Amino acid sequence: MNHQQVQKYQKIVDSYFGYTASALRDFITAPEFKIEADKVCIYFAMEGYFVEIFMPGFTHGQRARMNIIERKKTTVFFPYMEIKDNLFLSKVCGV
Structure with a gap:
């Protein structure tokens, strides 16, 4: 990754609408x-x-606050994102 683009990942979870982990994968x-x-x-x-x-x-400071992956890190933390907390996912899932 360079300063031209950065990537952010979040693990999708569902505690409200009945989607299984397999369905989310x-x-x-x-x-x-x-x-x-x-x-x-x-x-x-x-x-x-x-x-x-x-x-x-x-x-660098902005990336650290946003949980954006750094290329020199040896471990990665993927924060959870509930479907209900993301307008795009809620719309796509029909909830």
Whole structure:
């Protein structure tokens, strides 16, 4: 990864609507995008993860606050994201 783009991953979970872990792993959406200020964000769900790709990238401090993967790290933490807490996933799942 370079400063041209950064990627953020979150593990999709569901405690409210009855989706199983297996169903969430099979879940794939077409990419969508949004433009905010001077950044473009492409986002999609794939194999149980919600992926966001930001262009251009962020400063080191911004990346640390947003749980964005750093290329020199040896371990990765994937925070959970409930379907109900994400408007895109809620819309796609029909909830």
